[in-house]
Amino acid sequence: MREQPKPNSMKKQNLVIATRQSALALWQAHMIQDLIKSLPAFANFTPELLPMVSTGDIKLDTVLAKVGGKGLFTYELEQALKAQQAQIAVHSLKDVPMIPEEQFFYTYNARHYHEDLAVFPQGSPYQRLADLPAGSVVGTASVRRKALLAHFYPHLQTKLLRGNVNTRLAKLNDPEQGYDAIILARAGLARLEFLEQLQVEILSPQNGWVSAPGQGIVAVQWDKNQKVAAYSEFLNDPVNQLLTDIERGVARHLGGSCSLPLGVYAGFVNSQGQEVATNIISSQRNAFALEVQKQVCSSADLEQTEQLLQAYQQQLKSLPALQEFAQSLDLAQIQVQVFVGDLQAQKTISRSYSLPFGKHSIVDLQTPELQAQVDSFVATIVQDLQDQGFKEIKTLLDQQLAEQ
Numbered sequence: 412m413r414e415q416p417k418p419n420s421m422k423k424q425n426l427v428i429a430t431r432q433s434a435l436a437l438w439q440a441h442m443i444q445d446l447i448k449s450l451p452a453f454a455n456f457t458p459e460l461l462p463m464v465s466t467g468d469i470k471l472d473t474v475l476a477k478v479g480g481k482g483l484f485t486y487e488l489e490q491a492l493k494a495q496q497a498q499i500a501v502h503s504l505k506d507v508p509m510i511p512e513e514q515f516f517y518t519y520n521a522r523h524y525h526e527d528l529a530v531f532p533q534g535s536p537y538q539r540l541a542d543l544p545a546g547s548v549v550g551t552a553s554v555r556r557k558a559l560l561a562h563f564y565p566h567l568q569t570k571l572l573r574g575n576v577n578t579r580l581a582k583l584n585d586p587e588q589g590y591d592a593i594i595l596a597r598a599g600l601a602r603l604e605f606l607e608q609l610q611v612e613i614l615s616p617q618n619g620w621v622s623a624p625g626q627g628i629v630a631v632q633w634d635k636n637q638k639v640a641a642y643s644e645f646l647n648d649p650v651n652q653l654l655t656d657i658e659r660g661v662a663r664h665l666g667g668s669c670s671l672p673l674g675v676y677a678g679f680v681n682s683q684g685q686e687v688a689t690n691i692i693s694s695q696r697n698a699f700a701l702e703v704q705k706q707v708c709s710s711a712d713l714e715q716t717e718q719l720l721q722a723y724q725q726q727l728k729s730l731p732a733l734q735e736f737a738q739s740l741d742l743a744q745i746q747v748q749v750f751v752g753d754l755q756a757q758k759t760i761s762r763s764y765s766l767p768f769g770k771h772s773i774v775d776l777q778t779p780e781l782q783a784q785v786d787s788f789v790a791t792i793v794q795d796l797q798d799q800g801f802k803e804i805k806t807l808l809d810q811q812l813a814e815q
């Protein structure tokens with residue numbers, strides 16, 4: 412028998428990770444770097460960071476909808492991939508355009524928090540948006556958050572607030588800036604460990620405040636033209652891939668970018684109608700995947716990616732422990748919340764949809780059958796939103812944006 416080369420006897424290749432330079436972006440890139448270091452399939456790679464500046468970090472004076480939304484935070488990182496200066500790029504999925512260029516695709520990571528938060532300045536007597544006095548000023552740059560504020564809190568005004576998370580918090584606590592509250596993503600504040608020190612109100616999809624498609628998920632962007640793309644599946648979380656396909660699918664069909672005030676959130680609900688925490692399902696599923704990856708990689712030639720991947724996927728599907736775990740889960744349906752509104756709350760669509768989901772499907776989420784089911788579910792949602800007046804909202808919104 413041919414002697415298998417040992418991982419540590421091979422020459423290691425650099426795996427360059429393109430990232431933005433904000434504290435949040437760097438935290439996320441380090442998370443992916445640590446993950447890669449811990450995965451047996453990447454034993455031949457040395458991950459290192461390439462911090463970069465994006466257009467979105469420079470143009471800080473306009474609403475996101477007006478600066479374009481087409482890859483504002485991703486363009487420069489994609490250029491580095493194309494030039495092969497980097498092998499992967501790490502993004503907040505929320506910032507990733509709905510229609511990627513043909514040569515790119517994404518893998519997804521755990522989603523701990525999907526919600527938005529209202530954050531109040533230090534020492535503020537208020538802890539809920541509803542309690543703020545009429546005319547109070549709330550900072551945001553997102554048209555989705557503006558439309559939600561107009562819909563649920565018509566007594567409040569909004570004022571443009573741009574910059575990365577750290578900058579926005581500094582502006583909130585500077586009385587000269589005049590903000591009574593700002594809206595931020597829970598995920599970003601949790602990652603930067605700011606949550607403990609802040610006075611916040613959680614705004615959740617279950618209460619109608621629907622988060623952005625993909626919010627809270629860290630995505631890795633891969634370039635089909637680079638060899639390392641063959642390893643992408645080892646880094647993927649199929650649970651979040653499934654839910655994300657629904658959220659981003661709806662947004663894509665509605666022509667969504669950040670210029671549309673659209674919220675879409677998909678999650679699992681059990682037979683009692685309660686939400687099942689996705690991060691618990693995916694972390695457990697990923698723990699099984701890691702065990703399989705260890706076994707497969709210790710007995711194989713790491714350069715034989717194709718075979719490695721096949722063995723990995725097959726063993727994972729037939730793993731008794733994963734089957735058992737899947738059967739213990741009560742995932743009765745996938746529930747999707749959608750919000751579309753305009754900036755003056757003249758017209759709003761707020762709907763909930765559900766897709767029946769089998770107990771065992773968690774074992775293999777990548778079947779063509781499930782994919783087809785998801786596609787037709789997305790088509791049904793989009794059709795319903797159009798029947799409910801989506802087109803009129805879009806026209807209204809375009810007028811409002813033009814007047815601004």
Ligand SMILES: NCc1[nH]cc(CCC(=O)O)c1CC(=O)O
Binds near residue numbers: 594595
């Ligand atoms: N556009 C900025 C951005 N992109 C992703 C996040 C938060 C992290 C996430 O959603 O994963 C933020 C900050 C915010 O909206 O408060």
